[in-house]
Amino acid sequence: MRKLSFILVMLMCVSTVFAQKSKVTGAQNYLNSGKLDKAKEAIDEGIQHEKCVAYAKAYLVKGKVYQGIFESPLPAYKELSKTPLDIAYDAYLKALELDQKGKMKKPVKAQMTNMIPNYTNEAVNLYNQSDYAGALAAFEKVLTIESMDMFKDNPVIDTAVIFNAGMAAQKSENFEKAIKYYRLSIEHNYGGAKSYANLSNVLKKAGNEEESVKYLHKGFELFPNDSWMLVELINYYMLGGEPQKAADYLDKAIALDPENGSFYRAKGTLYEKTEEFDKAEEMYAKALELDPNDFTSQYNIGLLNLNAVSAKHKEVNEIMDAKKYNEAIKGIYVEYENVLPYFTKVLEMKPDEKNSMMLLKELYFKLRNEKEEYLEKYxxxxxKLDGME
Incomplete structure (x- = not known):
């Protein structure tokens, strides 16, 4: 009786194996004719019966079907799977694992070769969609495939992918991996100043400021005329409380790119820190000359002028003589009027900029008794501000 049961089980298994292989063949035929929906249905059903036999070819076909879904330009086919590339990748690895006679190596290698651009494109798309963690995973898949034994006869060091993996890791705040990939980029002389600047940036965010500064200066030594490197140095010293060093690097940046208004704006900010307000306004004016839509420079000029009038207003309020006070306060109101155009211009650039609206409201309030129109504008x-709350 036990022997009969065993025979029945074997017969059922053979029958299932035959059905499985039939489904696999059907999936391959559907794939060849471009019917990916039918191919997916057939392979998904056929591969469920793996307990009866480890059938490597089934996984090869599964990989091809799911890779075909990823590569298809038709939305209806693309919707068949959310992660077709990853499913295909795992299927190819399973095919290699089950391969007893070495028949899978060549066809899997051919498919994996195509997966390199597939994953690269996927990584770029995910990066552009701001899915930086997903982009990093896809870039790493490219590097994993390229390092497989099947490609050891023609080894590839994909420096562009290494650098982009660093960028994706940095954007996703995976600083450990960002450091790893930027170090590799530098090791393979890829990325130029950006590799040094970005590595410095992530080292600082990871809490290693000493090494961060080292790479910042090393990058500047190697690329002294690179504006990217200069910007990183400028930012480091501006934020680090050493404005004179930042100014030195800004002068270098301006000499290299005199039409870049952002450098003049940054120097204006430095002059504000050192309380050289006339020089600051001069720099902001130069930035606006180069870029009339520079909102920050326009706002900063307005604020400089407003602060100067406010300081004078405080001095006038200390005048005890009524006649002298009345004469002086008239001049202050004229100066407040002179400030108005700066912030009205800011609102032309950004109509809903709340800070400028609040400053204008205060100015109109101060001037409400000078002209009736100012009370109306107040x-x-x-x-408008009440409506924004």
């Missing part, structure tokens, strides 16, 4: 601005 009420108008107040109404």
């Amino acid at each position: 009420n108008e601005m107040k109404s």
Whole structure:
């Protein structure tokens, strides 16, 4: 009786294996004719019966079907799977694992070769969609495939992918991997100043400031005329409380790229820190000359002028003589009027910029008794701000 049961089980298994292979063949035929939906249905059903036999070819076909889904330009086919590349990749690895006679190596290698651009394109798409963690995983898949034994006869050091993996890791705040890939980029002389600047940036964020500064200066030594490197040095010293060093590097940047308004704006910010306000305004004006839509420079000029008038207003308030006070305060109101155009211009650039609206409201309030129109504008601005709360 036990022997009969065993025979029945074997017969059922053979029958299942035959059905499985039939489904695999059907999936391959559907794939060849471009019917990916039918191919997926057939391979998904056929591969469920793996307990009866380890059938390497089934996984090869599964990989091809799912890779075909990824590569298809038709939305209806693309919707068949959310992660077709990863499913295909795992299927190819399973095919190699089950391969007893070495028949899978050549066809799997051919498919894996095509997966390199597939994963690269996927990584770029995910990066552009701001899915930086997903982009990193896809770039790493490219590097994993390229390092497989099947490609050892023609080894590839894909420096562009290594650098881009660093970028994706940095954007996803995976600083450990960002450091790893930027170090590799530098080791393979790829990325130029950007590799040094970005490595410095992630080292600092990871808490290793000493090494961060080392790479910043090493990058500047190697690429002294690279604006990317200069910007990183400028930012480091501006934020680090050493404005003179930042100014030196800014002068270098301006000499290299005198039409770049952002450098003049940055120097204006430095002059504000050292309380050289006339020089700061001069730099902001130069930035606006180069880029009339430079909102920050326009706003900063307005604020410089407003602060200067406010300081004078405080001095006038200390005048005890009524006649002298009345004469002086008239001049202050004229100066407040002179400030108005700066912030009205800011609102032309950004109509809903709240800080400028609040400053204008205060200015109109100060001037409400000078001209009737200022009281009207005060009420108008107040109404707009109240509507934004």
